[in-house]
Every structure is written in structure tokens, then in C-alpha cells.
Amino acid sequence: MKLLAFVAGYSRRILVLAILAGALCGACNTALLVLINEALQRKRGAVMWSFAAVCLLLPFARYHSEILLTRLSQGALFDLRVKICRKILGAPLRQIEEIGPSRALTALTDDVPVITTALMQIPIVCINLVIVVGGLLYMGWMSPVMLASVLALIVLGIVGYQLPMSRATRHFRRAREATEELMKTFRALTRGVKELKLHARRREAFLATSLEGEAGVVQASNLRGMVALTAANGWGQGMVFTIIGVTLFVVPLFQEASAEASIGYALVLLYLMTPMQVLIGALPALSRAGIAVQKVEDLGASLKVEASGAEAGAALPERWKRLELAGVTHAYRSEGKDDTFTLGPIHLSVRRGELIFLVGGNGSGKTTLAKLIAGLYAPESGQIRLDGEAITDRNRQAYRELFSVVFFDFHLFESLIGLDSPELTQRARGYLSRLQLDHKVSVEGGVLSTTSLSQGQRKRLALLTAYLEDRPVYLFDEWAADQDPVFKDVFYRQILPELRASGKTILVISHDDRYFGLADRVLKMDFGQLVGDAQVTVRSDETYASA
Numbered sequence: 001m002k003l004l005a006f007v008a009g010y011s012r013r014i015l016v017l018a019i020l021a022g023a024l025c026g027a028c029n030t031a032l033l034v035l036i037n038e039a040l041q042r043k044r045g046a047v048m049w050s051f052a053a054v055c056l057l058l059p060f061a062r063y064h065s066e067i068l069l070t071r072l073s074q075g076a077l078f079d080l081r082v083k084i085c086r087k088i089l090g091a092p093l094r095q096i097e098e099i100g101p102s103r104a105l106t107a108l109t110d111d112v113p114v115i116t117t118a119l120m121q122i123p124i125v126c127i128n129l130v131i132v133v134g135g136l137l138y139m140g141w142m143s144p145v146m147l148a149s150v151l152a153l154i155v156l157g158i159v160g161y162q163l164p165m166s167r168a169t170r171h172f173r174r175a176r177e178a179t180e181e182l183m184k185t186f187r188a189l190t191r192g193v194k195e196l197k198l199h200a201r202r203r204e205a206f207l208a209t210s211l212e213g214e215a216g217v218v219q220a221s222n223l224r225g226m227v228a229l230t231a232a233n234g235w236g237q238g239m240v241f242t243i244i245g246v247t248l249f250v251v252p253l254f255q256e257a258s259a260e261a262s263i264g265y266a267l268v269l270l271y272l273m274t275p276m277q278v279l280i281g282a283l284p285a286l287s288r289a290g291i292a293v294q295k296v297e298d299l300g301a302s303l304k305v306e307a308s309g310a311e312a313g314a315a316l317p318e319r320w321k322r323l324e325l326a327g328v329t330h331a332y333r334s335e336g337k338d339d340t341f342t343l344g345p346i347h348l349s350v351r352r353g354e355l356i357f358l359v360g361g362n363g364s365g366k367t368t369l370a371k372l373i374a375g376l377y378a379p380e381s382g383q384i385r386l387d388g389e390a391i392t393d394r395n396r397q398a399y400r401e402l403f404s405v406v407f408f409d410f411h412l413f414e415s416l417i418g419l420d421s422p423e424l425t426q427r428a429r430g431y432l433s434r435l436q437l438d439h440k441v442s443v444e445g446g447v448l449s450t451t452s453l454s455q456g457q458r459k460r461l462a463l464l465t466a467y468l469e470d471r472p473v474y475l476f477d478e479w480a481a482d483q484d485p486v487f488k489d490v491f492y493r494q495i496l497p498e499l500r501a502s503g504k505t506i507l508v509i510s511h512d513d514r515y516f517g518l519a520d521r522v523l524k525m526d527f528g529q530l531v532g533d534a535q536v537t538v539r540s541d542e543t544y545a546s547a
């Protein structure tokens with residue numbers, strides 16, 4: 001039902017057309033059945049032309065019905081993929097971090113293929129369903145008693161089917177939950193491959209406990225589910241033969257039937273046998289898809305939607321003068337644990353064009369503060385203001401567009417995606433040379449020739465993207481940490497001063513204390529608090545004014 005509702009939700013127009021084409025197809029099948037029966041009753045001449053007409057109409061109706069159903073299911077699938085990705089991108093960053101990548105990845109890589117497989121079956125299921133319904137209607141027209149007996153047996157079949165089926169669903173649901181854990185293990189495997197290769201005992205323990213443990217749960221649950229499902233299928237197939245047996249041998253004991261009528265019943269039943277078996281055979285895929293649709297919907301429902309901030313009037317001035325944080329706070333809470341990290345309240349004022357270093361020990365809250373300043377986290381309390389204008393859901397996206405950020409765990413896109421100035425390639429080539437990467441990387445049509453580089457070189461490519469974005473505020477999170485001493489010096493002594501000279505405001509998270517003297521201000525964080533805000537008057541290596 002979940003799957004049907006999901007498909008129906010895609011396009012009512014196509015659904016109605018598919019139902020009409022399906023009904024025509026079903027009518028043709030029933031007509032064919034009637035005509036074959038008539039022909040067998042030796043009225044061949046009378047039905048020959050009708051039979052030929054139906055034979056022409058049937059493939060036409062079937063073709064259109066299948067095409068429409070395929071369009072409907074593939075359209076719904078496309079819609080689903082895009083919707084999940086949009087929902088993930090539209091959710092607050094903090095919520096995406098809390099949910100973790102495994103849940104979203106399982107939805108995209110596990111649920112979507114399961115739904116795809118089931119959706120492929122929908123045209124076949126619908127066509128066969130229509131054939132069965134048409135055949136039963138014909139049977140009812142021939143003998144209401146026969147139809148009543150068949151329907152009673154079908155109801156019995158469905159009731160008996162439910163028992164193993166609900167058991168199968170329970171196990172498939174468990175397997176699906178375990179798949180999320182398995183996905184985490186796969187991520188650990190791909191990210192930790194070097195560490196696992198170096199340490200045989202760790203590798204064996206990882207394989208034996210994490211991987212085999214999780215994979216074992218998935219395997220066992222799927223196996224139990226399949227056993228229950230096979231039992232349900234066996235019951236279903238058995239019921240098909242029971243229906244045939246009862247109509248052929250039992251019903252005639254209570255209802256006199258002519259030889260012609262008996263041939264008619266037998267013909268209908270033989271005609272319906274294959275479609276009924278096809279329907280039963282499709283149930284496993286449909287049942288698993290129901291669970292997958294539910295999981296995807298749960299994920300979608302659990303994700304909040306951030307205000308897009310695209311309304312008129314949300315734009316902010318590029319040539320702003322003052323950026324303020326007034327009592328801004330943020331907390332990371334872990335459910336059931338007592339280790340909440342709280343940042344703030346932070347009071348801070350930044351003038352346009354300042355070069356600020358944000359320093360402090362590991363875990364003191366620098367990156368968290370950077371995410372708040374860049375508008376990626378909305379403050380839990382307090383306010384961020386730009387020239388006195390509060391940053392709210394209404395203008396947060398416009399506010400984010402003021403920032404070019406290279407985070408410590410940055411991601412490098414293979415192309416200069418979303419950047420489309422006419423002289424983009426030319427500018428990119430210039431910056432590649434500036435970043436001493438022109439011998440390794442080239443740009444053609446906005447696509448980077450490679451991103452398979454050393455970590456320090458990849459960071460330079462991330463800086464290239466920030467250069468090309470050309471936004472008013474630059475934020476670098478330990479950018480220089482992976483650079484060689486020569487280029488580190490270039491970064492602090494040339495790149496940062498050049499950016500400041502071109503009017504950019506720059507916030508640099510750094511542990512490189514020998515360069516702190518180059519900043520206009522050094523902000524120091526400790527345990528989530530801003531404990532120092534030092535103005536640096538003379539710029540030299542020795543003049544870092546510690547708070």
C-alpha cells in the first residue's frame with residue numbers, strides 16, 4: 001500500500017491514464033477469454049472477426065498501459081532521488097551532523113534500489129491484476145456460485161498469507177535497521193583501510209566483530225524474512241491450485257454444470273493460473289519496497305526544513321561595515337550523556353577589512369564559532385547582526401553568500417561547479433599558477449584535470465575555489481596546517497595580506513603562533529569562551545599579544 005500511495009502521489013494524470021489503459025487491456029483479455037470459450041463451443045465463424053479485432057487491440061492497450069505505468073514508476077523514482085537529496089541539503093547542518101551520513105547513505109544506496117526493483121514490477125503486477133480481475137468477472141458472469149466459492153478461497157488465502165507475511169516484514173525491517181549499522185562499518189572500512197592494513201590483529205578484530213557481526217545480523221534477518229516469505233508464497237501457490245481443484249471437483253458436486261460450462265470454468269482457471277502465480281511471485285519485492293518507502297519517508301519527515309531565505313528583501317550589502325555577535329551561543333548535546341559542550345555567550349565585533357586570527361587549544365570551539373559566524377549554525381541564543389540588521393531565517397542564506405570558507409574537512413568538487421563568470425577558466429589558470437599548481441592541474445571548460453593530489457595540494461585547490469568565489473569574507477580553518485614551510489610562508493606573508501589589501505575580511509583559524517603577529521587582531525578561545533581579543537599594533541613575528 002505504501003508503494004502504491006508513493007507511486008500514485010507522483011502524477012494523478014498519468015495514474016488515471018494508466019488505469020484507463022489498464023482497464024482496456026483487462027477488458028481485451030476478458031473478451032479474448034470469452035471469445036476463445038465461444039470458439040471452443042463451436043461458434044468459430046461468429047467470433048472469428050471479433051477475435052481478430054481484440055487481438056489487434058490487446059497489444060495496443062497493453063503497450064500503452066505498460067508504458068504509462070513505467071513512466072509513472074520511473075518518474076516517481078526520479079522524484080524520490082531528487083527529493084531526498086534536496087531534503088538533506090535543505091536541512092539544518094547540525095541536524096545532518098546528528099543524523100550522520102550512514103542513514104542518508106542507506107536511504108540512497110539501499111532503499112532506492114529496493115524501491116527501483118519493485119517499481120520495475122509494477123507494470124507486470126498491474127497488467128496481471130487486471131487479467132485476474134477480468135477473468136474472475138467473466139467467471140462470475142458464467143456462474144455466481146463459482147465466483148463466490150473462488151472469492152471465499154481467495155479471502156482464506158489472503159488471511160493465511162498474512163501470518164508468515166507479517167513475520168517476514170518484521171525480519172526485513174530488522175535487516176534494514178542493521179543495514180544502517182553495516183553502512184557505518186563500510187565507511188570505517190574505506191576510511192580506515194590504511195590503519196587496518198597496518199595492523200593484522202585490528203583488521204581481524206574489525207572483520208570478525210564489526211563487519212561479520214553487522215553483516216551477520218543483516219544476513220540472518222534477511223534469511224528469516226525470506227524463509228517466512230517463501231512459506232507465504234508456498235501457501236499462495238497452494239491456494240491457486242486449491243482454487244482450481246475446488247472449482248473443478250468440489251463445486252460441481254453442489255451445482256450441476258453442463259459439459260460446455262465445465263470447459264469454460266477450466267479454461268478461465270487455466271488462463272488465470274499464470275497471472276495469479278506472477279502476482280504471488282512479485283509480493284516479496286513489493287513487501288520489501290514498502291519497508292524501504294517507509295524508511296525513506298521517515299528520513300524525510302525527520303529532517304527539518306531550513307527557511308530558504310530567498311524572499312525579496314533578504315539581500316545584504318556587500319560593502320557592510322560591521323559584523324557583530326551579540327551573546328551568541330551553541331551547544332552540542334549527546335542524548336543520554338553528560339558531556340554537553342557549550343560555546344558562548346560570545347560577544348564580538350568585526351570591522352570590514354580586518355585580518356583576524358582565531359586561536360586556542362584543540363576542542364576550544366574555534367570551528368564551532370566559525371560555523372556560527374558563517375551562518376551554518378543558527379545561534380541558540382543571542383544574535384548575529386550585519387550593520388545592525390539581525391540575521392534570521394529570512395536572510396540567513398543571503399548572509400552565507402558573503403563567505404568563502406575552506407574548512408579543515410573541506411570537500412573538493414571535480415569541477416568549478418556553480419561558478420560561471422565568462423573569464424572563469426582564465427582566472428582559474430592564473431590562480432593555479434599563483435598557487436604553484438599549474439604543473440599538476442589544468443582547467444578546461446570549468447573542469448579540473450585532476451583532484452588526485454597530496455593533501456596540501458588539494459587544500460590549495462580548495463583555496464582556488466575560494467579565490468574564484470570572490471566573496472567579501474574569507475574563512476580559513478587551519479588551512480596552512482598541511483602546507484610545506486615555504487608555501488606556509490607564502491600564505492601568511494603574501495596571500496593573506498593581498499586579500500586584505502583587496503578589501504576582504506579574513507578570519508584565519510590557526511595554530512601557527514609564529515605568524516600571529518601578522519594579524520590585525522588575535523581572538524583566543526578556551527573551553528567555548530572567547531578569553532582574549534588582542535589588537536596587534538606592530539606586525540612582526542615577535543609581537544603576538546597573548547590574551
Ligand SMILES: Nc1ncnc2c1ncn2[C@@H]1O[C@H](COP(=O)(O)OP(=O)(O)OP(=O)(O)O)[C@@H](O)[C@H]1O
Pocket residue numbers: 097332333341360361362363364365366367368369
Ligand atoms: N559534530 C559535533 N558533534 C558533537 N560535538 C562536537 C561536534 N563538533 C565539535 N564538538 C564538540 O565541540 C568541541 C569544540 O569543537 P571544535 O571543533 O569547535 O574545536 P576546535 O577549537 O576547532 O578544535 P581543533 O583545534 O581540534 O580543530 C569539541 O570539544 C567537541 O566536544
